[in-house]
Amino acid sequence: MPATDLSQSSPELVVEVRADLRDLPAPEVAEVARWLMQVDGGLTASESGEWLVSRSPATGHVIGRFPRGTGADSRRAVLAARRALATWRTASPAVREAAFLAAADDVEARADELARLLSRETGNALRTQARPEIASVIDLLRYFAGAAYQAQGVTVPALPDVLTYTIREPFGVVAAVVPWNAPAQLSVVKIAMALSMGNTMVLKPAEDASLVVLEVTAILQRHLPPGVLNVVTGLGPEIGAALMSDPDVDKLSFTGSTAVGRSVLATAAQRILPVSLELGGKSPAIVFPDSDDDRTAAGVVAGMRFTRQGQSCTAGSRLFVHESVFESFLQRVADAVSRLVVGDPLDDATDMGSIINEKQYARVVSYVASALADGATARTGGVPQREPHQQGGWFMQPTILTGLDATAAAACEEIFGPVMVAIPWHSEDEVVEQANASSYGLAGYVWSRDVATALRMAGRLQAGWVQVNRAGGQYPGLSYGGTKESGIGREFSIQGAIDSYTYAKSVSVDVSTQP
Numbered sequence: 001m002p003a004t005d006l007s008q009s010s011p012e013l014v015v016e017v018r019a020d021l022r023d024l025p026a027p028e029v030a031e032v033a034r035w036l037m038q039v040d041g042g043l044t045a046s047e048s049g050e051w052l053v054s055r056s057p058a059t060g061h062v063i064g065r066f067p068r069g070t071g072a073d074s075r076r077a078v079l080a081a082r083r084a085l086a087t088w089r090t091a092s093p094a095v096r097e098a099a100f101l102a103a104a105d106d107v108e109a110r111a112d113e114l115a116r117l118l119s120r121e122t123g124n125a126l127r128t129q130a131r132p133e134i135a136s137v138i139d140l141l142r143y144f145a146g147a148a149y150q151a152q153g154v155t156v157p158a159l160p161d162v163l164t165y166t167i168r169e170p171f172g173v174v175a176a177v178v179p180w181n182a183p184a185q186l187s188v189v190k191i192a193m194a195l196s197m198g199n200t201m202v203l204k205p206a207e208d209a210s211l212v213v214l215e216v217t218a219i220l221q222r223h224l225p226p227g228v229l230n231v232v233t234g235l236g237p238e239i240g241a242a243l244m245s246d247p248d249v250d251k252l253s254f255t256g257s258t259a260v261g262r263s264v265l266a267t268a269a270q271r272i273l274p275v276s277l278e279l280g281g282k283s284p285a286i287v288f289p290d291s292d293d294d295r296t297a298a299g300v301v302a303g304m305r306f307t308r309q310g311q312s313c314t315a316g317s318r319l320f321v322h323e324s325v326f327e328s329f330l331q332r333v334a335d336a337v338s339r340l341v342v343g344d345p346l347d348d349a350t351d352m353g354s355i356i357n358e359k360q361y362a363r364v365v366s367y368v369a370s371a372l373a374d375g376a377t378a379r380t381g382g383v384p385q386r387e388p389h390q391q392g393g394w395f396m397q398p399t400i401l402t403g404l405d406a407t408a409a410a411a412c413e414e415i416f417g418p419v420m421v422a423i424p425w426h427s428e429d430e431v432v433e434q435a436n437a438s439s440y441g442l443a444g445y446v447w448s449r450d451v452a453t454a455l456r457m458a459g460r461l462q463a464g465w466v467q468v469n470r471a472g473g474q475y476p477g478l479s480y481g482g483t484k485e486s487g488i489g490r491e492f493s494i495q496g497a498i499d500s501y502t503y504a505k506s507v508s509v510d511v512s513t514q515p
């Protein structure tokens with residue numbers, strides 16, 4: 001059953017920004033479009049009867065309301081997933097494949113509508129981010145449609161009279177929590193990986209980006225048996241924590257900050273649960289002297305994820321440029337950044353939209369202000385000259401800082417905003433040491449025309465994903481994930497699904513001649 005028709009959720013319905021619906025007059029509550037949680041194949045409000053609102057970070061307009069779930073709602077969803085597990089884990093690969101392919105077709109039929117909701121809810125630009133994200137959702141569903149066929153075991157020639165083989169078994173009920181920066185894509189990659197392997201799931205989207213997830217999962221629900229996929233909404237401490245600690249959950253999957261990832265890992269340790277963690281990053285982008293050109297500058301800008309307001313864990317926010325070309329290359333980057341159009345996310349002319357919310361905006365601005373106070377120079381951007389209410393939303397110009405040591409806060413802590421720190425380097429050993437000094441190890445970028453140099457650097461960087469002379473995003477088939485404090489496990493690939501969402505069961509059979 002689909003959720004509320006998007007045509008009902010006009011941004012002009014409520015123009016005042018308030019924390020939740022308890023602050024809205026009763027007539028206005030009735031006018032706000034409503035989305036519901038999905039439990040056991042049906043739509044449901046919270047047992048508490050309370051609601052949260054989703055509002056556009058670019059305008060402050062309320063888009064719609066969704067349930068403020070509680071631990072009781074989480075429990076109902078987990079029990080529904082548990083009931084559905086017995087049938088779904090034994091469903092044939094063909095059944096799972098058909099469900100994913102049909103869902104992909106349905107998402108494709110509503111792609112632009114979903115992209116517009118995504119853009120309104122997250123502030124991400126429609127052309128550069130929202131449409132590509134929905135396209136990624138479609139690709140992921142089609143890629144993982146055939147994944148169940150690949151969950152194969154092996155035979156083991158251990159003993160001459162014993163046939164030993166392995167089979168892959170699903171863990172069971174998966175509890176998944178996703179963030180707000182790419183909510184549709186990150187939800188679907190977890191759903192597709194887990195369900196293709198025979199698990200069932202309870203998913204909690206971020207409270208800043210729940211509506212688009214509820215729309216996409218409502219499409220999936222039409223093609224799945226009741227209880228296989230359940231989606232609960234609300235605040236992390238209220239429903240997210242209850243979900244992660246539920247005794248009937250068999251596997252935890254979390255994408256978000258490293259700080260919260262630690263608490264998820266601690267929760268899993270209490271019951272020795274398997275965990276997948278995709279956490280933060282502070283990725284280095286290393287430019288060699290032979291790459292002082294406009295193509296590389298454009299790649300560095302793309303790798304910084306400026307068109308997602310820098311709100312990406314793979315953002316190449318530490319730019320290391322060889323000292324011999326530092327000034328000339330930095331000018332190329334500044335020129336490329338200056339051409340980015342910051343504005344209304346729904347305008348096709350816009351390259352970069354708004355930061356997700358007031359808290360994140362204040363965090364980003366504080367990092368820039370502190371860096372400037374410590375002697376940094378803003379080659380582009382800087383502290384916004386106008387207050388957010390004068391701009392209509394949480395907008396900030398893309399910022400490039402120089403004059404900072406590699407140990408400065410802005411250069412080593414994840415800001416998760418449109419802020420890049422540029423640092424000159426002298427020797428290869430020096431830049432490798434600085435790049436690897438981070439506690440993170442998610443991504444890295446190497447820019448060099450010399451193949452031997454590029455591959456040598458790729459081998460020396462401590463990161464789960466290194467791109468050479470390119471700066472694209474994740475794609476189906478990529479074994480994506482980090483090392484160190486950037487996480488545990490791999491996503492986006494079939495092998496990652498097998499490793500992260502199944503365990504190997506060994507079976508030994510005595511085949512000797514019996515008397």
